[in-house]
Amino acid sequence: MTRAVFEAVLAELSALEDPNVRGANQKRGDDHGVNLARLREIARRLKTQQDLALDLWATGDTAARLLAVLICRPKDFGPDELDTMLRESRAPKLQDWLVNYVLKKTPHAEALRLAWMADPDERVASAGWELTADRVARKPDGLDLPGLLDTIEAQMKDAPGRLQWSMNTTLARIGIGHADLRVRALDIGERLGVLKDYPTPPNCTSPYAPAWINEMVGRQQGA
Template sequence: MTAPALAEVQAELAALDDPQTRAANERRGDTHGVNLAQLRALAKRVKTNHELALELWATDDTAARLLAILICRPKAFTAAQLDAMMREEPTPKGHDWLVNYVVKKSPHAEALRLAWLDDPDPLVVSAAWALNAERVAKRPESLEPDELPVMLATIEAEMQGAPDKVQWEMNTSLAMIGINHPAYRARAIDIGERLEVLKDYPTPPNCTSPFAPIWIGEMVRRQTAK
């Protein structure tokens, strides 16, 4: 089977674009009108194709970039490419997918995390904190002995006044520390209770609040109930 060309895939994306979906996405800051289930189905048909992914990314179209993320080979990107991509993609969905589906799987993730923590761009900093949360929860062996206390001190000092996206990822890191590292649980809960970040965040029924003390308490309860 011949690999699809860029124009062919763009035509399929255009056919999937729905005005109602676009309007709903635009209210959340996303600039595409493609249902994500349909986008994933298209990616499954196209299969991994890194060269096509690069072409799709270069179009600057949000739906095309989301598809590019799904069909690329994360380990094939250089650190410089990933750094440029992070700065080029401002939409919430594109940013989140790029971090979670590509950067986290890259051999350059740690170098980028360190480089991004002090970046002037809040979206780039938020990516660094997303990588922090990943390490805290899934790769504790990568943490330095004093890293969690330092991270908690930074969160305590900066989270309340941080830009929204950075604040969200700092809060996630705070919750991951409390959930996964019992020695720091009480301090994580105390920081969350004093700062009250996301305390009043609207949470649907049967979902866990992102307010760190509640989030930590619920996840620890589930762990002990197993």
């Protein structure tokens, strides 16, 4: 990767900056003005380039870091690097992409999940719970699911927004995938009422855990 390539990519990102997109993103807490579909087009053209990804991340610019997430090689990062990257990810969209496109694919995911779940930084803790929800859905063997429900029952109601969302996702995943714990998961969701009034567009599944669980289980049973 040459300096010219790096500078050309930065120039391309700068040219995509749209004040209207930035304004819409700022309402959601994000600080970039690049259309994400256009960003993905750049990533598809560049393909995997770890060195370029590292240079883009080092800029500190959110759009550049989003692109870095798409073209990096997750297995090349060590746990300390990933911890630093997460703590540097202030924008919600950047954290979402980092968790889904990098952290879930790294061999360090389990160790980081355990280290992050009780972190005092709510963004870091929420990433730990997002990794937990993913493991509940894909590889639950070895997890203390009743213990997770205990923690959710005790802490989710008063958890800050992003952390609350991730804990709620874990609650729903437990209820959807584990029939023996479904009644308890539904009961916790109903008593706590978290996200019960969340505005949900037509034909979309509500994030309210009891509605989410019942919808997904109904689909499974009807398949």
